[in-house]
Amino acid sequence: MLRVVKLGGNLHEAPELADWLQVLARAGGRIVVVPGGGPFADAVRAAQARWGFTDAAAHHMALLAMEQYGLMLCALEPGLIPASDPEDIARVLVRGRTPVWLPSSLCVGAADIPESWSVTSDSLAAWLAARLGAEALALVKHTVPVDIDPRALALAGWVDTAFPHFAKAFGKPIHLLGRQEAPVFGEWLAHPV
Template sequence: MNGPWIVKLGGSLWNGDTLRPWLSHLAAERARRIVIVPGGGPFADTVRHAQPVLGYGARAAHRMAILGMEQYGLALLDLEPGLVPARTVADMEAAPGAAVWLPALLAAEADVEESWDVTSDTLAAWLAERLGADRLVLVKSVPLPTETADALALSRIGVIDPVLPNRMGRLSAEVRCVGCDDLPLFATDLRGGTPAGTLLLSAERLADTEPEAAWSGTFSS
């Protein structure tokens, strides 16, 4: 066991039936170090919807959306007491089990643009880079292609944020999207089985990939 796995739980899972099973399984995991990155969920949506009414700028909206992630993270910790809160890298390294990143403090250091193009996807990638993670897993509630996919194509149809594809070039971690209904496959993956979900390829990796191996189509999400 080397670097941790960063598991971003999409905000869209907040009102579905799959969130609690994911939390329960991750809390019980001991074979790998896990750091959970919470999406913004309804908390970040509130920031987005209020911005044109109140008129606050991009910097304020960015910081408020991060606080939305923190709120979602606090909710996850309450729903699953087996998870551990983590605000700093030291907290994550010392956590006896799966940790939930509460990002308000550490995300202030992230070298990302302050706009709605940056979501918890890119912040999860930033954290994966910071921690030297082995795997970045983005748990999504939309249909996903099988095997491999062009990250840029996925960003164009809203599966991942538009900043993540370029950010991936800085990562040593493998990046995968996993469907929220695919927890059994992910659990097998954690135990060294077949990798779960869709492998995302950056522009650099696509250049070294056979054309037929890289999905670049579209589908309805």
């Protein structure tokens, strides 16, 4: 069965990023990686604060920031392959490789995705997991909070404010993994949900 793994953009500075890229590549054919926005999304936030352009424009730019981070991940690990839509994702999975989702073609203008900062890569990972019929979702964060209830996570700022809605719509298990948990990723992948 397929699982979706959101790799936090804040791992771009963590030495553990290389470990995560290796384990994600080794899980080829079984997972789809959703990249965070990392420093590229931070640049969008800074530009919006400076110039005051609309949230809709910032949303589109943040989707492209996720794509930039995703392309960086693919450039760092040859076992990761960029994929834009379910058909691309399926082609990569069938080859036993790990697709890294580039979200803009599916998300720009999608009626069920608010064009604001209330939706970030966490919510988009849950949205994609539901769309693909995944059996589980993992969010790889810099650190892991104690309370992993979606509402508590949103209230504490661990995920975006729309995440509880998207998590409920997904309706399947969601796990949080810390940056140092790459060595145990295989256990999560092998564990039935």
